Amino acid sequence: MSIDEVIPVDDDSRLGGAHSVGLVETKVFTFAEPPNEMELECGQKLGPITLAYETYGELAPERDNAVLICHALSGDAHVAGYHTPQDKKPGWWDLYVGPGKAIDTTKYFVICSNIIGGCKGSTGPSSLNPKTGKPYGPDFPVVTISDMVRAQKELIDHLGIRRLLSIKGGSVGGFHVLEWVVRYPDCVASAIPIATTARLSAQGIAFDEVGRQAIMADPNWAEGEYYGKEPPWAGLAIARMIAHITYLSDEQMHVKFGRRLQGRKAFGYDFKTEFEVESYLRYQGDSFVRRFDANSYLYISKAMDYFDLPAKYGSLLQAFQDVKAEFLVISISSDWLFPTYQSKEIVRALKANGVPTTFIELDAPYGHDSFFHPNETLGGALSGFLANVQRRVREGDRGRAATP
Amino acid sequence: MSIDEVIPVDDDSRLGGAHSVGLVETKVFTFAEPPNEMELECGQKLGPITLAYETYGELAPERDNAVLICHALSGDAHVAGYHTPQDKKPGWWDLYVGPGKAIDTTKYFVICSNIIGGCKGSTGPSSLNPKTGKPYGPDFPVVTISDMVRAQKELIDHLGIRRLLSIKGGSVGGFHVLEWVVRYPDCVASAIPIATTARLSAQGIAFDEVGRQAIMADPNWAEGEYYGKEPPWAGLAIARMIAHITYLSDEQMHVKFGRRLQGRKAFGYDFKTEFEVESYLRYQGDSFVRRFDANSYLYISKAMDYFDLPAKYGSLLQAFQDVKAEFLVISISSDWLFPTYQSKEIVRALKANGVPTTFIELDAPYGHDSFFHPNETLGGALSGFLANVQRRVREGDRGRAATP
Numbered sequence: 037m038s039i040d041e042v043i044p045v046d047d048d049s050r051l052g053g054a055h056s057v058g059l060v061e062t063k064v065f066t067f068a069e070p071p072n073e074m075e076l077e078c079g080q081k082l083g084p085i086t087l088a089y090e091t092y093g094e095l096a097p098e099r100d101n102a103v104l105i106c107h108a109l110s111g112d113a114h115v116a117g118y119h120t121p122q123d124k125k126p127g128w129w130d131l132y133v134g135p136g137k138a139i140d141t142t143k144y145f146v147i148c149s150n151i152i153g154g155c156k157g158s159t160g161p162s163s164l165n166p167k168t169g170k171p172y173g174p175d176f177p178v179v180t181i182s183d184m185v186r187a188q189k190e191l192i193d194h195l196g197i198r199r200l201l202s203i204k205g206g207s208v209g210g211f212h213v214l215e216w217v218v219r220y221p222d223c224v225a226s227a228i229p230i231a232t233t234a235r236l237s238a239q240g241i242a243f244d245e246v247g248r249q250a251i252m253a254d255p256n257w258a259e260g261e262y263y264g265k266e267p268p269w270a271g272l273a274i275a276r277m278i279a280h281i282t283y284l285s286d287e288q289m290h291v292k293f294g295r296r297l298q299g300r301k302a303f304g305y306d307f308k309t310e311f312e313v314e315s316y317l318r319y320q321g322d323s324f325v326r327r328f329d330a331n332s333y334l335y336i337s338k339a340m341d342y343f344d345l346p347a348k349y350g351s352l353l354q355a356f357q358d359v360k361a362e363f364l365v366i367s368i369s370s371d372w373l374f375p376t377y378q379s380k381e382i383v384r385a386l387k388a389n390g391v392p393t394t395f396i397e398l399d400a401p402y403g404h405d406s407f408f409h410p411n412e413t414l415g416g417a418l419s420g421f422l423a424n425v426q427r428r429v430r431e432g433d434r435g436r437a438a439t440p
Numbered sequence: 441m442s443i444d445e446v447i448p449v450d451d452d453s454r455l456g457g458a459h460s461v462g463l464v465e466t467k468v469f470t471f472a473e474p475p476n477e478m479e480l481e482c483g484q485k486l487g488p489i490t491l492a493y494e495t496y497g498e499l500a501p502e503r504d505n506a507v508l509i510c511h512a513l514s515g516d517a518h519v520a521g522y523h524t525p526q527d528k529k530p531g532w533w534d535l536y537v538g539p540g541k542a543i544d545t546t547k548y549f550v551i552c553s554n555i556i557g558g559c560k561g562s563t564g565p566s567s568l569n570p571k572t573g574k575p576y577g578p579d580f581p582v583v584t585i586s587d588m589v590r591a592q593k594e595l596i597d598h599l600g601i602r603r604l605l606s607i608k609g610g611s612v613g614g615f616h617v618l619e620w621v622v623r624y625p626d627c628v629a630s631a632i633p634i635a636t637t638a639r640l641s642a643q644g645i646a647f648d649e650v651g652r653q654a655i656m657a658d659p660n661w662a663e664g665e666y667y668g669k670e671p672p673w674a675g676l677a678i679a680r681m682i683a684h685i686t687y688l689s690d691e692q693m694h695v696k697f698g699r700r701l702q703g704r705k706a707f708g709y710d711f712k713t714e715f716e717v718e719s720y721l722r723y724q725g726d727s728f729v730r731r732f733d734a735n736s737y738l739y740i741s742k743a744m745d746y747f748d749l750p751a752k753y754g755s756l757l758q759a760f761q762d763v764k765a766e767f768l769v770i771s772i773s774s775d776w777l778f779p780t781y782q783s784k785e786i787v788r789a790l791k792a793n794g795v796p797t798t799f800i801e802l803d804a805p806y807g808h809d810s811f812f813h814p815n816e817t818l819g820g821a822l823s824g825f826l827a828n829v830q831r832r833v834r835e836g837d838r839g840r841a842a843t844p
Contacts, residue, residue: 238699245717274678
């Protein structure tokens with residue numbers, strides 16, 4: 037998943053605009069202080085754990101309007117608004133989150149937390165290991181999607197929210213969505229997995245593995261002990277370039293770049309950048325290394341590989357048997373990383389369990405990354421679905437309150 | 441394209457078997473001796489040029505039964521048979537080339553030559569530069585598909601063949617096929633491009649570029665001056681792994697590996713090989729570096745990127761306007777590297793020029809690599825098409841001979 041695409045910001049979404057959440061700040065929540073560390077799926081313990089998170093809007097007195105947004109591989113807690121007046125662009129899903137937007141912050145209390153294993157303020161391999169006073173590096177335990185969700189649940193408890201109105205995530209964020217509804221069925225009223233899967237495919241593992249190999253082949257990786265030295269930027273850039281190809285569709289690459297040359301009129305017959313698509317990929321790689329930690333890339337991609345709800349629960353049907361959330365499942369027609377058939381597997385297993393499920397295949401040309409682009413169908417579906425869920429939840433709660 | 445897949449050899453194709461061409465040897469042909477070097481498309485000169493080639497079967501007295509096979513990125517001249525009785529496997533397309541096989545060496549004189557820029561006996565970056573007495577390395581000029589074909593034409597002339605009965609190639613080999621029929625329309629009676637395209641797509645360039653970046657990021661690459669030292673194996677292995685993913689279909693990866701673990705029953709929660717697909721990719725990378733030169737990978741992938749018949753001739757329609765060969769165009773249903781729509785572009789442009797063209801989309805699950813697998817439809821189509829072409833060519837030649 038890429039948040040590096042530059043999407044133009046309309047005037048209403050600029051700082052001070054009517055549709056912007058405005059200036060926001062990242063907060064932190066720390067728990068699992070020793071000796072009460074969190075036991076991870078791998079058997080190791082981790083603590084203290086800090087989660088970086090942001091919230092937008094106000095939590096209703098009934099605490100029933102919280103929407104959790106789960107970010108993808110390289111994302112962070114900064115979904116909407118600006119950290120400083122100088123910020124050139126807003127948070128990564130500002131298009132869809134703000135006053136009057138699809139996820140309307142005048143109606144909903146929106147939360148996003150950075151995942152553990154990451155490098156955007158939450159505890160990860162670049163964090164200080166309290167036992168050594170140095171960054172964890174390769175001593176950071178392998179974390180899973182399940183571990184990430186359990187940490188997030190601590191934050192939701194800390195915020196005093198018993199049940200989320202909705203939880204939404206695209207790509208790896210969708211893994212978190214599915215893990216949440218399965219692990220905490222009573223705590224989620226609705227779920228919106230976007231462009232995701234219930235288990236990573238062999239092809240997905242293969243792309244992840246080549247990216248990891250590229251990082252680990254970089255001598256600067258130094259078995260993960262590179263903090264304070266030159267980081268393995270070349271390897272990380274290659275990993276990012278590989279992944280980036282999978283985020284775009286063949287068709288979109290043709291439209292966006294075709295075979296156009298970059299700043300020259302004829303072939304140079306050398307190994308410098310020649311085609312626009314090469315320039316674009318190098319730019320994506322170069323800008324990524326400045327904002328992301330190579331070890332976090334290894335750990336998060338590994339967590340992706342392990343994700344397999346059908347295997348964990350015997351089948352996807354069984355995985356979903358206690359689910360109480362209603363679903364809006366969204367796939368993207370041009371997504372070949374998490375193709376529509378993988379969303380349909382989720383839909384079939386939900387419906388077989390009697391879970392109210394709406395399925396949308398968005399006809400969007402941008403490949404996996406389409407959900408970062410403006411799309412009126414996506415926006416309308418999100419706002420309509422959330423409004424329906426909120427109405428039903430409030431009617432249901434009133435109904436329950438009225439029951440003697 | 442991969443020739444690393446281990447396809448079982450049936451008894452008749454073993455050394456001494458009725459369908460094997462038996463023991464064969466690679467020959468060499470050298471031309472363009474200074475001062476008569478070949479002028480390349482990039483403007484530089486190259487010479488002397490050596491081509492490694494193999495032939496199977498006998499050239500008919502009329503010299504009208506020659507079939508040229510063009511290999512793909514990592515291929516070589518060794519299409520069929522065995523170099524020594526100890527060889528564990530035959531040449532890379534032995535399944536389809538031999539006595540009684542689809543390309544029947546009792547009927548046809550089959551030729552395959554290694555491309556220039558390669559590392560399998562033909563002049564390439566690892567060859568000695570006569571000006572320095574050392575390997576060319578980065579001083580090797582950038583060669584194009586067109587240069588490769590012009591060199592091949594020298595060989596065909598040398599063999600005394602005025603017109604090829606047929607020319608066949610898959611993947612990048614298909615680029616050569618198309619270049620041949622366009623450049624030498626009078627010298628080719630029929631053409632069989634398989635799983636290929638008339639111009640590399642932006643996505644194809646992108647995958648090539650990331651592979652090149654992986655090689656060039658390896659410190660052992662040393663700006664291409666690594667001969668006699670430790671080669672950039674880590675980088676080349678990563679380039680190969682990236683490419684290998686594109687040779688298989690998502691479906692086939694699921695069937696072949698799924699999410700099975702390699703030699704263990706539970707997750708290891710570490711960064712060692714865990715899934716079968718990881719093990720497979722690492723094996724492919726490791727075995728490739730032992731047989732291929734990293735600089736050749738750079739040069740050949742660059743030649744692929746430059747290939748663009750529509751741009752060179754104004755349009756594909758114009759590119760094909762003088763074509764005299766009849767065509768059998770073959771695409772593979774599960775190929776996402778050179779998808780069927782790209783073959784259909786070729787077919788449309790041929791038909792619009794009135795070129796007799798048969799199109800087959802093979803229903804094969806293995807992705808781009810499907811043409812390395814046994815496929816009766818493919819075999820039958822090849823043998824039937826060649827027999828028809830030979831009959832027509834001989835009738836036509838007799839017709840012309842009878843004309844006063």
